[in-house]
Amino acid sequence: MADTKGKESAAKDAKPLPFASTIEKIKDKMLQITEGKRMGADLLFMNTYMASLALASASRPEIFAYSSNRKEYISAKYITKVDTLVKKWSYSYSEALSIVAERTTNPTLQSMLNRYANAIESGVPDDDFLKNELSTVKSVYRSQVEQGLELLKKWGDAYIAMLLSGTVIAVTMMVSIAIYAPAGLDSTLNMSYGIILCICVFGNVLMYQSVPDDPKTHGLKDRTSKEQQTIHAMERIIVPLTILSVVVLGLLGVSAALIFLLVGVLMAPMGIIGFIDDSNITLRDSDFSTFIRSLGSVMGGQGTTAVYALNTIDKKSLIALEPLVDSVYSKMNLGLDDKQVWDKFIGESGSNYIYKYINIYLDTVTLGGPPEPIGTVVGSSMLEMVLLREKKDMHARSFIVLLAPMHMAMAGIFVALYRIMVVLTGSVAQMMDKFQAAQNAAGTSAGSGGGISAGAVLGGGMTMFTNFPEKEMGAFVVYTLTIITASNIIAARIVGGGDRYMYYFYTALFCSLTGMILLVGPLVVGLFFSPEALQNMAKAGGTT
Numbered sequence: 376m377a378d379t380k381g382k383e384s385a386a387k388d389a390k391p392l393p394f395a396s397t398i399e400k401i402k403d404k405m406l407q408i409t410e411g412k413r414m415g416a417d418l419l420f421m422n423t424y425m426a427s428l429a430l431a432s433a434s435r436p437e438i439f440a441y442s443s444n445r446k447e448y449i450s451a452k453y454i455t456k457v458d459t460l461v462k463k464w465s466y467s468y469s470e471a472l473s474i475v476a477e478r479t480t481n482p483t484l485q486s487m488l489n490r491y492a493n494a495i496e497s498g499v500p501d502d503d504f505l506k507n508e509l510s511t512v513k514s515v516y517r518s519q520v521e522q523g524l525e526l527l528k529k530w531g532d533a534y535i536a537m538l539l540s541g542t543v544i545a546v547t548m549m550v551s552i553a554i555y556a557p558a559g560l561d562s563t564l565n566m567s568y569g570i571i572l573c574i575c576v577f578g579n580v581l582m583y584q585s586v587p588d589d590p591k592t593h594g595l596k597d598r599t600s601k602e603q604q605t606i607h608a609m610e611r612i613i614v615p616l617t618i619l620s621v622v623v624l625g626l627l628g629v630s631a632a633l634i635f636l637l638v639g640v641l642m643a644p645m646g647i648i649g650f651i652d653d654s655n656i657t658l659r660d661s662d663f664s665t666f667i668r669s670l671g672s673v674m675g676g677q678g679t680t681a682v683y684a685l686n687t688i689d690k691k692s693l694i695a696l697e698p699l700v701d702s703v704y705s706k707m708n709l710g711l712d713d714k715q716v717w718d719k720f721i722g723e724s725g726s727n728y729i730y731k732y733i734n735i736y737l738d739t740v741t742l743g744g745p746p747e748p749i750g751t752v753v754g755s756s757m758l759e760m761v762l763l764r765e766k767k768d769m770h771a772r773s774f775i776v777l778l779a780p781m782h783m784a785m786a787g788i789f790v791a792l793y794r795i796m797v798v799l800t801g802s803v804a805q806m807m808d809k810f811q812a813a814q815n816a817a818g819t820s821a822g823s824g825g826g827i828s829a830g831a832v833l834g835g836g837m838t839m840f841t842n843f844p845e846k847e848m849g850a851f852v853v854y855t856l857t858i859i860t861a862s863n864i865i866a867a868r869i870v871g872g873g874d875r876y877m878y879y880f881y882t883a884l885f886c887s888l889t890g891m892i893l894l895v896g897p898l899v900v901g902l903f904f905s906p907e908a909l910q911n912m913a914k915a916g917g918t919t
Contacts, residue, residue: 407480410449412588414481415516416760417449419509422487423756424448424735426509429502430752431744435468436461438501441738447731450484457488469495483515509752513759519587520763524770526585527870531774534578534866535781538859541571542785545855546792553796553843560844564851571855575862582869589764591656592874593730598722602652606645606876617641631853635860635890639883646880653873656726657768658695663729664758666693666700667736671750674740682707699723732757771871782863783888786856790896793852795904800843853893860889 424445428438442448443455453475460471472492479485487508494504548567552560592603599607617638624634666688673684685704690697699720706716717737721730736753740746867881 408584409588411481412584413449413590414483415519416588418483418487418512419516419756419760420731420735421445421448421450421454422505422509422512423732423753424738426502426505427735427739427744427749427752428742429505430748431739431742433742435501438505439468445734453479453484453488467495468492483519487512509756513756517759517763520767523585523587524767527582527767527770527774530578530581530585531770531777531870534582535778537574537578538862539781539785541574542789542859544570545851546789549792549796549848549851552848553800560847564847567851568854568858571858575858579862579865579869582866586869586872587763587767589767589872590727590874591653591660591872592725593721593727595722595730598718600652600655600723600725602648602655603725603874603876606648606652606879609645609648610876610879613641613645630893631856632890632893635886635893637890639887639890642879642883642886645876646883649874649876650880652725653877655695656724657764659699659724659726660728660757660761660764662693662696663726663732664754664761666696667732667757668750668754671736671746671748671754675745675747675750681713696724728757728760767872774870775867778863778867779884779888782859782885783892785859786889786892787896789852789856790892791900793848794897794900796843796848797845798900798904800845856889856893860885 421442425438425442428441433441439454439458439461443451443458445451456475457468457471460466460474461468466474469492472488472495476485476488476492479488490508490511491504545567548563552563620637620641621634624637669688670681670684673679673687674681677684677687679687682704685700685707690700693700702723703716703720706719707713717733721733724730732753736749739749863885864878864881867885868878871877871881
């Protein structure tokens with residue numbers, strides 16, 4: 376009996392979760408999109424590694440075995456499948472490559488596997504094929520990045536235009552509510568939220584698909600740069616503190632301007648440190664191509680070990696890398712383990728490119744490969760990626776430089792119009808109350824011929840501005856600006872790239888701008904648009 380109950384409970388537990396298949400499909404689709412964005416750069420890494428192995432006179436089984444062990448490459452799992460089919464199922468390399476290519480959804484990887492299979496069938500030596508394939512992959516990657524940058528320029532301009540259109544829609548709804556005071560206010564505001572949210576999501580998705588993926592940091596947990604260590608230590612305190620502060624201040628009814636400014640101030644230290652680290656990584660990557668070429672040339676030309684080569688190469692051109700290279704040399708000169716020294720160099724650099732390419736160089740040279748040709752191959756691939764990154768960064772800077780003032784302009788227009796509506800409706804209501812009180816005191820009715828009605832003095836259209844829902848529209852302004860601010864933070868991170876700490880930088884930037892507009896906007900509007908000025912205008916109109 377107990378066994379039966381146990382089986383029944385186990386059967387119940389084995390039931391699939393609701394929408395489990397849908398969730399899995401979404402995960403698979405997201406994985407395909409992520410792999411597709413990263414595959415171009417990943418294949419350049421992998422082909423550089425395989426070409427370097429061929430220069431080290433590695434056999435075909437060694438090339439596939441070593442490549443499949445590089446788990447930091449996305450394409451390594453496909454190489455592992457090929458290696459498994461050959462070693463465990465006795466397929467030839469040509470057949471295994473063709474089988475894996477048929478089951479691959481990424482067209483770039485599929486094309487590369489098919490070309491390799493055809494080359495093996497044709498009897499082309501691996502070193503010749505991999506050398507030519509590396510050139511092909513460079514051209515394909517360059518074309519993909521340049522196409523992505525062209526799309527980025529178009530979608531970046533389209534995103535800003537769509538966001539401005541969303542702001543115009545929100546402003547139009549605000550004016551319409553002030554004039555007509557519709558009964559279904561909540562549905563009108565929700566429709567505006569939905570329109571702006573759809574515009575923001577649509578624009579960010581389009582830019583995410585078009586922008587070439589470029590992870591700058593290596594993502595190693597045990598070894599990081601000094602700036603990354605500082606950020607990781609700070610975010611454990613600042614991020615929870617920021618979330619708690621926003622919740623508490625929101626419940627206490629503190630001004631939204633102060634909340635935005637507080638978030639900007641709290642995020643600013645991590646954002647600034649992250650920006651410094653991002654800039655340092657860019658400079659280190661630019662120096663690394665020269666460094667690895669020089670290291671290979673000295674090691675190959677003089678037949679020396681790495682420690683002597685590090686002492687010989689000219690470090691004057693390695694402005695950003697010089698402290699790290701000096702650290703490597705001093706540790707090696709003391710007789711410390713080479714692998715641990717280079718691992719520390721990778722960690723302190725914080726760079727994804729350095730992490731990938733220095734391992735390619737060290738692995739293949741350790742296998743007995745010639746340092747000079749391998750250094751040339753690695754440096755050439757690195758230089759290709761660095762130059763394309765510089766082009767991408769140029770477009771990203773122009774987009775962010777345009778996005779920040781546009782954000783201020785949209786927020787400023789929105790806040791200024793709201794304050795004008797508040798002042799206008801308040802002044803109209805006060806003037807109508809005064810006229811009504813004056814009429815009642817004189818004992819005249821609003822429709823008598825001897826008296827002056829409030830509607831006649833103010834004009835029939837002005838009576839439509841007396842039912843403006845100030846509280847609801849104030850919340851509408853804050854919620855709309857929150858959506859736009861969050862969208863611009865995400866858009867800047869998508870286009871600018873970098874590690875997740877760049878979110879802190881853009882959060883500090885755009886939240887500070889939003890808070891300043893919410894704080895300063897009403898003061899500026901008050902200088903040029905006051906109730907007294909409107910009352911004086913009404914009196915002047917009444918006397919004439």
